[in-house]
Amino acid sequence: MIDTIGFDGDDTLWHNESLFSMTQERFRALLAHAADPADLDRRLLEAERANLAVYGYGIKGFVLSMIETAISVTDGRVPARDLQSLIDFGKAMLDHPVELLPGVAEVVDALSRRYRLILITKGDLFDQESKVARSGLAGRFDAVEIVSEKDPASYRRVLDRHGVAAERFVMVGNSIRSDILPVLALGGHAVHIPYAITWAHEEADPPDAHYRRLDSVHDLPPLLASW
């Protein structure tokens, strides 16, 4: 009998990756004179990976990685004003309205009346808190947990802190690696709702009786009722 639902935030409750994609598109346009798009994407991804251990996840680290990449691909010739544009892109991301995914407002509202809801998001504390506040959903959640990494140990801490047994818990999220596998490893339930159809098969579905994949959050209440 499940009594507690964990929801991921970015790309599960509200759009996030689309903001990064949009900004990366502007980044490519800004540096079109210096690098071809595919090469630029590759260099940016390298910088992001190299910086992850020092910056963690989030928009500020992304902006710093864009700046480094712009300097590096132009051999230091990028004008400072273009780097200011990258800073401005980042501020626009941080300031962007939080756009809920279709169905989220109704489903979260309905589920909040029957289950304990915990929002479990990864990333920058300040930015995530700001998004939760702007989402209009904060009042529907019994708790908000912002973690720097989503692994079995961090889920274990969240469940212990709230006195939730893993077998009575289901995590709902868009990432197999962050939202699904660590929770299944603890003996919990997990529901994968891919953000975009092209990502649906990023990783194979885990063969686990406690796991389901849904196309829309609308299908969540009936699934939970059947479990």
Added chain:
Amino acid sequence: MIDTIGFDGDDTLWHNESLFSMTQERFRALLAHAADPADLDRRLLEAERANLAVYGYGIKGFVLSMIETAISVTDGRVPARDLQSLIDFGKAMLDHPVELLPGVAEVVDALSRRYRLILITKGDLFDQESKVARSGLAGRFDAVEIVSEKDPASYRRVLDRHGVAAERFVMVGNSIRSDILPVLALGGHAVHIPYAITWAHEEADPPDAHYRRLDSVHDLPPLLASW
């Protein structure tokens, strides 16, 4: 009867402001050709204040504010390589060894045997978690709480979460505004240990029987025993 001690991290348990000061000194040197130090400091402070609402506290936001200031004071003529230097200063800060203040290791160790200890720090989640881990103190604390703002509401949440009554709680920290006043407002105890002698009188000592100011963490155990 106090049974739970909250410790601030930055500039209470370990050096932090000195890292910012050192970096700001390097920033002044880098831009000495374009701005006089006092003017540069003022412009940087303006940028930091303007950016606080969008970046929150932390080193990544500080670096982005330095970059903006460098671009602005040079009217966009700062070479990109100098901006890369600012990024590198930031990485050096994030990667800098955590240096405990004198007496902290012994006092925290001794207090951990008689009290419940909670580390309550403000700032960037990823950076603060990394500092806690590198401090070698994590095992002495019963809990670590990283918050985006230190006000009465955030202390209230931390105390409720751990089932601590305010009157049995004492907060130890270097900032009157963040560590002392909000805790006194809840009816808790507070001990101010200024980080540097010049800052001791940043604000007047609050007239409150639950408040004390100490010159060194060494004086904390006898004070607690007397309270």
